[in-house]
Amino acid sequence: MSTKKLWGGRFEESAAAWIDHFGASISFDQLMANEDIEGSLAHVKMLNETGILTEQEATEIENGLLSLKDDLSAGKLEFSEQNEDIHMNIESLLTKKIGPVAGKLHTARSRNDQVATDFHLYVKKRTTAVISELKKLQKALVEKAEANVETIMPGYTHMQHAQPISYAHYLLAYFEMFKRDVERFEFNQKHTDVSPLGSCALAGTTWPIDRFFTAKELGFADVYANSLDAVSDRDFALEFLSNASILMVHLSRLCEELIYWCSYEFSYIEMSDEYSTGSSIMPQKKNPDMAELIRGKSGRVFGNLMGLLTVMKGLPLAYNKDMQEDKEGIFDAVKTIIPSIKIMTGMIETLTVNKEKMQKATEDDFSNATELADYLAGKGIPFRQAHAIVGSLVLQGIKSHACLQDIPLEEYQKIDPEIGEDVYYDLQSKAAIERRKSYGSTGFEQVRHQIKQAKKSLN
Numbered sequence: 066m067s068t069k070k071l072w073g074g075r076f077e078e079s080a081a082a083w084i085d086h087f088g089a090s091i092s093f094d095q096l097m098a099n100e101d102i103e104g105s106l107a108h109v110k111m112l113n114e115t116g117i118l119t120e121q122e123a124t125e126i127e128n129g130l131l132s133l134k135d136d137l138s139a140g141k142l143e144f145s146e147q148n149e150d151i152h153m154n155i156e157s158l159l160t161k162k163i164g165p166v167a168g169k170l171h172t173a174r175s176r177n178d179q180v181a182t183d184f185h186l187y188v189k190k191r192t193t194a195v196i197s198e199l200k201k202l203q204k205a206l207v208e209k210a211e212a213n214v215e216t217i218m219p220g221y222t223h224m225q226h227a228q229p230i231s232y233a234h235y236l237l238a239y240f241e242m243f244k245r246d247v248e249r250f251e252f253n254q255k256h257t258d259v260s261p262l263g264s265c266a267l268a269g270t271t272w273p274i275d276r277f278f279t280a281k282e283l284g285f286a287d288v289y290a291n292s293l294d295a296v297s298d299r300d301f302a303l304e305f306l307s308n309a310s311i312l313m314v315h316l317s318r319l320c321e322e323l324i325y326w327c328s329y330e331f332s333y334i335e336m337s338d339e340y341s342t343g344s345s346i347m348p349q350k351k352n353p354d355m356a357e358l359i360r361g362k363s364g365r366v367f368g369n370l371m372g373l374l375t376v377m378k379g380l381p382l383a384y385n386k387d388m389q390e391d392k393e394g395i396f397d398a399v400k401t402i403i404p405s406i407k408i409m410t411g412m413i414e415t416l417t418v419n420k421e422k423m424q425k426a427t428e429d430d431f432s433n434a435t436e437l438a439d440y441l442a443g444k445g446i447p448f449r450q451a452h453a454i455v456g457s458l459v460l461q462g463i464k465s466h467a468c469l470q471d472i473p474l475e476e477y478q479k480i481d482p483e484i485g486e487d488v489y490y491d492l493q494s495k496a497a498i499e500r501r502k503s504y505g506s507t508g509f510e511q512v513r514h515q516i517k518q519a520k521k522s523l524n
Contacts, residue, residue, distance in 0.1 A: 086146060090392070091145070091148065091150055091151060094392055095154070097392075101179070102137065104186065108279055109123050110279075111282070116273075129159050133159060150180070152183075156168075156171065172272065175266035177265070177296040178264040181296050181298070182261050182283070184395075185257055185258075187395075189257045189258060191399045191403075192250050192305065195406070196250050196251065199243050199247050199250070200247065200523060205410045206243070207237075210233035214509055214512050214513060216232035216423060217231065218235065218424070226426070226430045226431070228435055229433070229494035230498065231507050231509060231512045234506075234507040234512050236413075237515050242315040252304075253301065253304045255286075259287045267297075267383035268292055269292045293383045296383050297382050297383040299373065303377065309402050313359075313366045316359050316406070320357070320409075324357065331422075334419060336412065336416055337412070340355040358408075359405045366401055369395070372394050373390070373391055376388070376391065431468065431469060433468075433492045434456075436491050437451075437488070438452050440491050441455070441484075444483045444484065458472065469492055
């Protein structure tokens with residue numbers, strides 16, 4: 066036989082080395098070596114349990130796999146491109162370790178269901194890790210919010226001052242975004258927690274296997290009901306990348322604001338030195354590089370999602386070699402999002418809040434205009450008319466460089482004699498926040514309630 070491939074029985078010629086290199090996946094799928102051994106251990110136990118292998122054969126194979134697992138942990142395994150992928154590399158290494166009996170491990174199994182099983186195990190573990198890191202980030206946001214319930218800042222729409230809000234309320238908005246991210250990854254786990262093992266190439270097997278046995282051994286909650294679907298489904302990977310992309314949108318939005326807030330023009334916060342860098346030429350610089358990197362890395366995660374969607378969109382059932390392209394995007398996304406969450410957690414925990422600067426920004430502007438409009442409406446003036454009156458006062462104030470709270474009472478009383486001194490209380494940014502009682506609003510009591518609910522959800 067002119068080929069050394071494990072599948073090469075019907076081939077007369079070998080491919081050129083550069084073609085083997087193009088087709089091999091071991092350079093990246095070796096990241097699933099541990100999952101591959103775990104899947105094989107479950108499979109050989111099932112082969113023994115169902116009588117397909119003898120006790121002695123199963124024990125030899127199991128001991129060999131456990132030895133490979135130890136070698137892997139010790140960094141002693143060397144993989145070969147000649148063996149293409151992690152599955153054939155592990156089988157080849159097992160054969161070297163225990164001899165021809167290793168060839169019985171592949172009974173009632175295909176690389177198609179093997180790779181799908183490994184991939185499910187890999188994504189399942191990483192999804193759990195992502196959820197864990199997200200909850201740490203949520204905890205950091207809640208703790209920072211709890212320390213800043215009565216810290217006042219401008220709320221923005223269109224990046225223009227809108228209304229005064231609690232800084233804690235702002236932080237809790239991101240808590241809610243990350244809460245939805247957690248829920249999305251938890252839903253993703255449901256579709257990942259299904260075993261393809263035993264579906265073989267596409268049609269199942271004539272061997273008397275027990276798919277539920279291997280599923281239980283591997284910690285899967287269920288098995289695929291259709292063997293064609295089992296080996297060709299990558300929805301769980303698409304879901305992971307979609308969830309990762311939405312997560313990176315949230316992280317990127319928060320980074321964008323952190324970058325604004327720590328600039329000289331805003332100075333609302335100061336980033337810790339630990340998460341900042343300097344300039345090679347400008348001694349005064351303190352750059353929020355970690356926030357900028359997270360913002361930038363969002364693009365590569367989006368690209369991974371688009372890449373896998375494009376791979377999958379035209380594939381006929383069942384397995385196709387195109388699906389080898391499903392893993393690198395996932396590996397890269399995992400390598401990107403978990404450190405990004407950790408960095409964000411650290412940035413939130415260590416940033417310093419310039420409370421005075423934040424509040425002052427709400428006192429030299431017109432973010433209390435809605436308060437005045439509501440006050441006038443409370444005197445019986447139709448809100449639309451009140452809106453127009455306040456708009457004209459704002460225009461006059463801009464021209465005369467005077468805020469609404471600087472307008473004399475007699476001027477207000479020309480609008481409506483019922484306007485009293487209490488109007489100036491309502492125009493204070495703190496009062497504007499205190500007076501907000503609607504559920505989910507920025508009112509201090511509502512924010513404290515949100516913090517209480519956030520803690521409850523984390524527990």
